[in-house]
Amino acid sequence: MSRQSVQAPKGVVMIRPRHFTPNPMTAADNSFQSNDEKGAAAAVSSAAYDEVTRMAEGLAAAGVTVHVFEDRAMTTPDSVFPNNWFSTHSGGHVAVYPMYSANRQKERRGDVIEMLKNEYRVQDIIDYSGLEKDNVFLEGTGAMVLDHIGRVAYAIRSNRTNELALERFCTHFNFEPMVFNATDRSGRPIYHTNVLMCIATDFALLGAQMIPDLRRRQEIIARLEETGRQVIELSIGEIENFAGNAIELEGREGRMLALSARAQGALNRKQISTIERSAKLLSFDVSTIELAGGSVRCMLAGIHLSRRAAPTEHLLFAAE
Structure with missing residues (x-):
């Protein structure tokens, strides 16, 4: 369990929101999203802020380096999901992505990129965001689930995943694209691949029966x-x-699978036993944030870069 893996990052970026709410601009194609009409907006926002704080503290306590940035904007309700607008890769590479919803395009922020350049060894930044003007979208490691060992990018066809952009990413970052269809109970395309599958070092979680093409499955x-x-x-x-929206991380005592309390509660004993042969389960209550249709994996932008210097502490807040 202690063996290090290129699949499991040791650090993450999180965004702590002040004005969280389920995003009305993403509701049409995100069947995982729900609106809590009984919850007052201020109470929902406050609860989401607290969930991010507790999760950041829990990850840091386990030895994961957590860079926390504050978002005070009123116009970025999904800012808590930074893995959609950027990703990092071994060798010092960073990608910035084109986002489907107009208000999500505002989530990109230069201070996060500057922190990465200052704290980690960044060689280049490839910015695909200009593709938005041509209505071409690829929402990062939401649209793609990356096998960093096998160098395969798994991606579900949807409004959030353009195959042209995917091919371009794979050419630049040396992945093989593997595109497929997947649908929910109503037959609608799954909006993001990372709600259907999670790839860890020694195992993978997969909602296989939601892939209608048996041969492709x-x-x-x-x-x-x-x-x-x-x-x-x-x-x-x-x-x-x-349960598919999880991410393997490297902590002080080895690898762990970060997921929500709701997700862990949905798993059976056999599934948990298989996971625990390789990684410790580390769960968090993010029930408010899950109203927006994403969970723990979506909240974490993994850092697959080499540090310039070892961190003196694991919970790092960005200067405001």
């Missing part, structure tokens, strides 16, 4: 198993409870 499972991983299949109900 078998190809994906076989490709994951080729890397030596055990594929843990998730039911539609488990996916709806965000």
